[in-house]
Amino acid sequence: MNPTVVLSTAVAVAAAAYAFKPKKKTELEAKSVPIPEPKSYLPLQIDTVVSYIYNLLRGQDELEMLLKDMKVHGNTINFKGFNDDFIVVTDPSSIQHILAKNQPNYEKGPFFKEIFHDFLGSGIFNADGDTWKSQRQIARPHFQTSEFKDAALINKHVDGLLVLIDKHIATKPDTPLEVQSVFCRFTLDEASEFLFGATVDALKNEQTEFSTAFNYAQTMTAWRFRIPFWKYILPRRRMMTEIKKLDDFVYKIIDDARARQAARAQEKKESGKENEEEEDGRRDTLLDHFLSQQDEDGFDSKYLRDMLLNFLLAGRDTTASLLSWTTWKLVQHPKVLEKLYQEIVQVIGPDRVPGYEDIKKLKYQKQVINEVLRLCPPVPINPRESVEEDVLPNGYYIPAGSAVSYCAYATHRLPELWGDDALEFDPDRWGPERVGKIRPFMFVPFHAGPRICLGQNLAYTTAQLALTRLLQRYDIKASPGFEPHQLGDIVMFSRNGVEVLISHKRPASEF
Numbered sequence: 001m002n003p004t005v006v007l008s009t010a011v012a013v014a015a016a017a018y019a020f021k022p023k024k025k026t027e028l029e030a031k032s033v034p035i036p037e038p039k040s041y042l043p044l045q046i047d048t049v050v051s052y053i054y055n056l057l058r059g060q061d062e063l064e065m066l067l068k069d070m071k072v073h074g075n076t077i078n079f080k081g082f083n084d085d086f087i088v089v090t091d092p093s094s095i096q097h098i099l100a101k102n103q104p105n106y107e108k109g110p111f112f113k114e115i116f117h118d119f120l121g122s123g124i125f126n127a128d129g130d131t132w133k134s135q136r137q138i139a140r141p142h143f144q145t146s147e148f149k150d151a152a153l154i155n156k157h158v159d160g161l162l163v164l165i166d167k168h169i170a171t172k173p174d175t176p177l178e179v180q181s182v183f184c185r186f187t188l189d190e191a192s193e194f195l196f197g198a199t200v201d202a203l204k205n206e207q208t209e210f211s212t213a214f215n216y217a218q219t220m221t222a223w224r225f226r227i228p229f230w231k232y233i234l235p236r237r238r239m240m241t242e243i244k245k246l247d248d249f250v251y252k253i254i255d256d257a258r259a260r261q262a263a264r265a266q267e268k269k270e271s272g273k274e275n276e277e278e279e280d281g282r283r284d285t286l287l288d289h290f291l292s293q294q295d296e297d298g299f300d301s302k303y304l305r306d307m308l309l310n311f312l313l314a315g316r317d318t319t320a321s322l323l324s325w326t327t328w329k330l331v332q333h334p335k336v337l338e339k340l341y342q343e344i345v346q347v348i349g350p351d352r353v354p355g356y357e358d359i360k361k362l363k364y365q366k367q368v369i370n371e372v373l374r375l376c377p378p379v380p381i382n383p384r385e386s387v388e389e390d391v392l393p394n395g396y397y398i399p400a401g402s403a404v405s406y407c408a409y410a411t412h413r414l415p416e417l418w419g420d421d422a423l424e425f426d427p428d429r430w431g432p433e434r435v436g437k438i439r440p441f442m443f444v445p446f447h448a449g450p451r452i453c454l455g456q457n458l459a460y461t462t463a464q465l466a467l468t469r470l471l472q473r474y475d476i477k478a479s480p481g482f483e484p485h486q487l488g489d490i491v492m493f494s495r496n497g498v499e500v501l502i503s504h505k506r507p508a509s510e511f
């Protein structure tokens, strides 16, 4: 007999025997309820895995596929694949359990870390335990200082955004503008200056080497999540070439910051002011902050590289996604857009550049942003890995070593939490009369518990400043026939961007 046939038959029989071998239940498992699983007909759930990948390749949205499955199986599902557990939870008490009450049991874990390792190394986003804790402790004060309350840095990049849009109106007045890519360029410039003090200048140059490499690394990382055995299927050489470009850029910034710091220390020594506080009014970046916190061993450059790229990833696309979906929701809801514009005119005026204190007074704008974060959470689904076996508050059993994700996209749409109008865009649900009904862990766009987003306040400030100035200056309308197609990636973008018609409210000379 053909040896290939013999070998394949043997592998198939062994796989089937493994798949069907009864496993002894643990005591905890015996006492708890198994999580519902979509039915599979082949060993190792091969049919489920193949149909999932097939649907993805046909352009179906994973998040909407999940909502369909939830209608059949309920709000907690175990998508088995090759006998591994891929559990998705959506009820607030399970989310609270995973992110807060029993948080140490739900780590990023080896599965997540291996996927992200090439790109993010051991940075905060990709670390557990002490490695995570020390980075968070060092970074936290930087996000609590007045750094971003000084709106000048953000406003400087909003200026760049307005220049780009003005140019579009001047050169292609009746052509829709694809704003998602423009917002990505804006947030890349802003975040890079905030984090390392050097802007990538993405608003001025559509394709910088850095932004192209960053986009590639991020897209390929997202595919690693989807493709089983990605290590053997997805190309790694190009990935490493692009990552090398990121490294070259970031290592140069680190070297410059070290040199700057050494020069300042020398200057102080020479002037006899070694123990005096900095009084030169310059803005410290996150990188300066890390360099000033180091002990005598110092941080090596790889540690700092990982830290910077992690913060850039955490901050750039999330805020761009929020701004893009906000623009889309506003053009779909002209009455909300008009109400928001009137608030801006009353509180700030038709053309005054707002500061941090001004935008805190824009209550309706905050409601609009929260409603966008509810229906279009930039991080729609977020995976963890269980260390030990566990039982969720609803009685469902979690095996040790399972992938356990909470899905903000689904939780934010549950009618039992948000009412029969859960799918409707209605910023008034955040108004004083109704906001009391929103309970903790029902609204989790920024995560929750010990790993809650460090950049939440920076994100609101950036989005509010940008939105205020955009609406002061431009009329924005839906582009006829355009429909965005959402993409359930690491960050939820629209696969075909967000196109709108945009024109000046008044002649540009009047601004």
Ligand code: HEM
Pocket (backbone or CB within 6 Å): 124, 125, 136, 191, 310, 311, 312, 314, 315, 316, 318, 319, 322, 377, 378, 379, 382, 445, 446, 447, 450, 451, 452, 453, 454, 455, 456, 458, 459
């Ligand atoms: C609308 C904008 C944003 C959203 C929706 C958002 C959402 C999130 C979410 C869901 C997480 C949890 C990720 C995980 O643990 O897997 C997170 C973590 C984090 N975010 Fe944000 N984020 C936003 C903006 C920012 C910005 C602007 C920064 C800073 C530049 C930032 C910095 C971080 C950091 C450092 C973490 C990791 C925290 C930790 O693990 O301890 N985020 N964010």
